[in-house]
Amino acid sequence: MKSFKYIALTAAISGALALTACGPQNSGTESEGKGTSTEQAEKQFEGAVNIDGSSTVFPIMEAVAEEYNLVQPGMKVSVASSGTGGGFKAFIAGETDISDASRPIKDEEKAQLEEAGIAYTEFEIAKDGLSIVVNKENDWVDSLTIDELKKMWLEDGTVKKWSDIREGWPEEEIKFYSPGTDSGTFDYFDEVILEEKPLVEKATLSEDDNVLVQGVTGDKNAIGYFGYAYYSENKDKLKVVPVDGGNGPVEPTNETVESGEYSPLSRPLYIYVKNESVKKEEIYDFVKFTLENAGELSEDVGYVKLPSYDDQLSTLEGLK
Missing domain, CATH: 3.40.190.10 (Periplasmic binding protein-like II)
Incomplete structure (x- = not known):
């Protein structure tokens, strides 16, 4: 068995x-x-x-x-x-x-x-711990704060570059990959990060998390998010980003999700x-x-x- x-x-x-x-x-x-x-x-x-x-x-x-x-x-x-x-x-x-x-x-x-x-x-x-992921070759992002995630993902009429998010990061356009609007993962991210304000318009949206995995793995300047299981299955292809919810950067793991330490992106x-x-x-x-x-x-x-x-x-x- x-x-x-x-x-x-x-x-x-x-x-x-x-x-x-x-x-x-x-x-x-x-x-x-x-x-x-x-x-x-x-x-x-x-x-x-x-x-x-x-x-x-x-x-x-x-x-x-x-x-x-x-x-x-x-x-x-x-x-x-x-x-x-x-x-x-x-x-x-x-x-x-x-x-x-x-x-x-x-x-x-x-x-x-x-x-x-x-x-x-x-x-x-x-x-689940909603996981923020970047390309394996991304060697500049070591963590992101909630404010940086908002600045990055909110639509403000500008072309978003990594250098806009933190000084010293590359002056390269960020490529966004997000679950589609029918996804509960989109709804959760929209509520806790975007506070129900518009998502960046240039994002590639898909209900299929595998499409998001492929998008991020195929572009050095990409960033995306989805459930922890999809990151876990693709650890060799993706780099997970620790999130600072106010008490220092925390990476999603079974322990941090169960304890609530991975906040605010832990969810039922x-x-x-x-x-x-x-x-x-x-x-x-x-x-x-x-x-x-x-x-x-x-x-x-x-x-x-x-x-x-x-x-x-x-x-x-x-x-x-």
Whole structure:
């Protein structure tokens, strides 16, 4: 089981990084069990679970789907990655059972779900450190303050050069790579760094984090940001930038994210579950499996587990 899990998880994170680079942004991957396992549950289910949403949460849920099909080969788990906003649109339209999100649900999304008569429950499943990255050949940036990030990423009508951010840095134009506007990562950065002011217009935006990785690795003057797992998977290609939130520069790691030291760019990751779907025994079983295994699997793919999942499991039991 352990050796298979390692292979499955490696495939899951690699598939997540390449997903939208190889096809449409909102296309999904489908995990279907084809065999049996010595750890099969006593009761076997047949059915389907449809999931869409955050590209940041995608590696976790893809890994969950792979593991779940070892014990429930009769279940078909479809995991798509159209961004947090795109996931909520599908959730509101009644197309999915679970919506992955790298930010809390917005008031307007809550209102639309209420209008559609869809009751839901929020579950936190892991923590992430939104990572600022530059090209490996960038030998001048050793850290950035929150004020420098604002100065860099806010649109002010000028062409931004590195020398504009800190004296002594190159007089070269900065090339920006950002998640797209449907991304919860974009929303989080917009809130805590930009304070909901316009992002620099020359930024290349994409819902596919792999496109951002490729952009930064291909240009010495590039800078970008995305979830920690995507940096972790590409450490050999990228340089992470420690962020000074007021108490000195801090690099995102499992320890600094869990402790909150990596502030203000540490954030929770969520799944939103349709209450009506959970009344189906097979979907309840999948969500329970997710919460029971989210800690281990989130760390395996590069995120940070919660101290305990007991409260989430109790909440789920109350929905049954």
